[in-house]
Amino acid sequence: MFAPAGMLLALPAVLFLAVLICVAAIMLRISFDRYTGASGEQSAWTLQNWSRLVTDQTYLRSLLLTLRLTVATSVLAVLLAFPLALFSRTAGSRTRATISIAMLLPLLANLVMQIVGWMVVFSPRGPLSFLPFRVAFTEASVLIVLVHHTMPFAYFAIDAALQNVPRSLEEAAATLGAGRLVVLRRVLFPLALPGVLSGSILVFAGTFSAFVIPILVGGYRIPVLGVLVQAAMDESNWPMSATIASALTLIALVLLGGYQKVVLRLAAQPPSEAFGR
Amino acid sequence: MIRSRTERIALASSTVVLLIFVLAPTVMIMAASVNRSATLTFPPRGLTLDWYGAAVSTLLSGDFGGAQQSLTVSLVVALTSAALASLVGFPAAYALVRLRFPGRRVLEVLVSLPLVFPAVSFGIGLLILLSRLAVDLPYGRLILADTILAIPFVVRNVSASLAGLSRSLEEAAWTLGASRAYAFRKIVLPLARPGLISGLFLAFIVAFNEFTVAFFLYSPKAQPFSIWIFQRTEAAFDTSLTAIGTIVLGFNLLLLWGVQRFGTGGGSWSRTAATKPHQNARAN
Numbered sequence: 001m002f003a004p005a006g007m008l009l010a011l012p013a014v015l016f017l018a019v020l021i022c023v024a025a026i027m028l029r030i031s032f033d034r035y036t037g038a039s040g041e042q043s044a045w046t047l048q049n050w051s052r053l054v055t056d057q058t059y060l061r062s063l064l065l066t067l068r069l070t071v072a073t074s075v076l077a078v079l080l081a082f083p084l085a086l087f088s089r090t091a092g093s094r095t096r097a098t099i100s101i102a103m104l105l106p107l108l109a110n111l112v113m114q115i116v117g118w119m120v121v122f123s124p125r126g127p128l129s130f131l132p133f134r135v136a137f138t139e140a141s142v143l144i145v146l147v148h149h150t151m152p153f154a155y156f157a158i159d160a161a162l163q164n165v166p167r168s169l170e171e172a173a174a175t176l177g178a179g180r181l182v183v184l185r186r187v188l189f190p191l192a193l194p195g196v197l198s199g200s201i202l203v204f205a206g207t208f209s210a211f212v213i214p215i216l217v218g219g220y221r222i223p224v225l226g227v228l229v230q231a232a233m234d235e236s237n238w239p240m241s242a243t244i245a246s247a248l249t250l251i252a253l254v255l256l257g258g259y260q261k262v263v264l265r266l267a268a269q270p271p272s273e274a275f276g277r
Numbered sequence: 278m279i280r281s282r283t284e285r286i287a288l289a290s291s292t293v294v295l296l297i298f299v300l301a302p303t304v305m306i307m308a309a310s311v312n313r314s315a316t317l318t319f320p321p322r323g324l325t326l327d328w329y330g331a332a333v334s335t336l337l338s339g340d341f342g343g344a345q346q347s348l349t350v351s352l353v354v355a356l357t358s359a360a361l362a363s364l365v366g367f368p369a370a371y372a373l374v375r376l377r378f379p380g381r382r383v384l385e386v387l388v389s390l391p392l393v394f395p396a397v398s399f400g401i402g403l404l405i406l407l408s409r410l411a412v413d414l415p416y417g418r419l420i421l422a423d424t425i426l427a428i429p430f431v432v433r434n435v436s437a438s439l440a441g442l443s444r445s446l447e448e449a450a451w452t453l454g455a456s457r458a459y460a461f462r463k464i465v466l467p468l469a470r471p472g473l474i475s476g477l478f479l480a481f482i483v484a485f486n487e488f489t490v491a492f493f494l495y496s497p498k499a500q501p502f503s504i505w506i507f508q509r510t511e512a513a514f515d516t517s518l519t520a521i522g523t524i525v526l527g528f529n530l531l532l533l534w535g536v537q538r539f540g541t542g543g544g545s546w547s548r549t550a551a552t553k554p555h556q557n558a559r560a561n
Contacts, residue, residue, distance in 0.1 A: 106299055
């Protein structure tokens, strides 16, 4: 088949996806506009919004809060997903399918409804009421729900990486005298590393720009960056709103670049190659 | 597999704990929906199905801020978006797996973009873009957004299916005198079907449940169901919402089961779209 056939086949999808590029471009443009208070915004080329983003206390604190939550979520998601992926690696196909459905649920099922479910968990008469401190509307509750929502990314990525590891590798290591922990550390973990990386990048991306979960679970009390995008919009400060949104998008694009790199290496690397290291 | 008993027990028990964590909110909603007490308590105090009666009458009436209309909006938007995403996603997946062409790497990156693009930025940005273009399409903008968000799910599942089948099958059909179109219809399409079904189902689920982007794009003329649920939760929480939630989550579970049963399993959405063009692919 001649070369342009591929371009022709891809064109409709590209047209749709190009909307995202247009969205990113127009927001970047508006982020340089001047906000003139009540009268709205004025077309300009100013850096005042960007400089506010990196100097204003409100935004700096929000940035720190967002980073803290994102890093904690990524670490916890990987720590929880890893043993699950190890288990499902050797489980029967039926168990694997059940785990897969269970993991798709937090990712895809109605988010608002799931948050209502978590509110029952955190409510004063819920199953966590024995705890000596309040969980509802705290940073901890937001963290729990964020981990819940993004862990599937880590699970599916690690699971996919471990699927490519032939069992004979483990057996060979065991025959050569490696204990189970050594096999885990020297064989399984290094081979799962691309999955761990690509999974945590997706978790990171999903958490960094989180909006609904901090608003609903945190009761508007956990002002992460995503929440401030909307807060600025509510004040009709479109330039500031566009600036924060652009910052989030730029971070996402950097993450996507990293993700693509990891995924390409994963696709290119036969299992035996990593073993020879 | 050489595995000690301790190891097996450790793995199995951590799996059980994790599954409890994963299913916790779903179980809570279900428990609350049969709880006689009107306040959110767990464990339930006495069982009742009254909330389901209330839920059904809410869903079938035009009152309560238009539950029925919202449900219709969501179904129409989700069906259209899933169909559109499949229509444009399938050829793109075929091109990615089978063909070499300039811009293939760009396409790969583009296809992953909706997965990482911040939903808040997408919602606000699309709102701004459409208002600058002076386009006012209450349904159209929801469908546009949901189609974009659903494309990765279609492309990933279809390419996973296509990558698994050998190109020589198609070539054999050509050699035996089948036209390209005939070979496509008789060989490629049936073999890609599991991926296409998974993609369609997942696209529908994504579009039906989408919240953040819709939060910025909905209008009174087209208010999706997830927005309706959100507004009811914010306004006055009433326990029949947990029954509605159970019905919605049950519907989602049914669709996910469909993905497992008739499709590729759904897990392949996360598998790499960066499949290399098949070894035999020729750039002639």
